[in-house]
Amino acid sequence: FFKVKYKKDLSWSDNLLFLDFWFVMIIVDDCLLVAGSSLKIQIDERMVPGLMYNMCSVFLGSGTLFAWCGLLRYVGYFKTYNILILMLKRAVPTVMRFLLCGALLFCGYVVCGWVVIGPHHIKFQTMALAAECLFSLTNGDDIFSTFAMMFKRNNSVVWYFVMVYLYSFIILFTYLVVSLFVAIIVDAYEIIKDSESATTVTSPVQRFLQESDDKPDNDLCLSPPATA
Known part of the structure; x- marks a missing residue:
């Protein structure tokens, strides 16, 4: 519509305005709950091995989580209670770019x-243990125990490096x-707090909706009456 009528292509972010991610999450949630429920029924009827119980619990637990998130x-219909949703929409792109850079540094420290x-400390014997230890250090946990479990200065080069x-x-x-x-x-x-009173609209889709004077009871919005 915008390309034909206004000779303007919408950006990727503008195209995403036509996709309701709440519906996507609801579909995923329903699929997980249906899959988990069907597995639970089959487990109770001894139709599948009991080992599938772990997969069943993952499906049901994830489906319950998405249901509560839904x-x-x-809450988003109320202006005073949707601050979390608005903040996530605003901060997630920047946070993801920031986490990508931070993840590269973190992976470098983990491998190093x-x-x-690894050969000298129990918390670094595997990459998984090293990642867990460094993540706990990021949150300020186990700092003293990590240093206390450090080996003595038998190998001064490695000790100073550590x-x-x-x-x-x-x-x-x-x-x-x-x-x-x-x-x-x-x-x-x-x-978000500063823009609550602002009325600037930057998206072409939002400008089009703001300039439209069509009312809900307009003939264009109502379906034509059925003819006998």
Whole structure:
């Protein structure tokens, strides 16, 4: 319509306005609940092995989670209660780009810690354990125990490397990455709060809807009467 009538192509973000992600989530939720319920019935009837119980619990648990998240859709109809939804819409693109950069640094620290500290520390013996340990350090947990379980200075080169490694990770992620992450969320909240009284519309679709003077009782919006 916009390309034919206004000779203008819509951007990718404008095209997404025609896709209701709430409906997508509801469809996924229903599929998960139906799959989980069917598996539960088959397990009770001894039609499938009992090992499928884990898959059944995953389906039912995920479906329940999406069902509760779907309740946020109805909260969005109230201006004073939909701040979380608006903030997520505003902050998610920036947060995802920021997390991509942070994930690259985090993966580098994980691999480095696994290779260097793995033979000397129980929390870095595998990549999964190293990732769990570094993630807990990011949140300020287990800092003392991680240093306390460190080996003695038998190998001074590795010991000094580990000290620089841990201190640099804590400073970089705890003080910088996490703080910047919180700053992005706060900035999105401030933008939403400041734009509550603003009336500027930047999207072509929103401008078209704002300029339209069609009423719900307009003949164009009503279906033609059935003829006998």
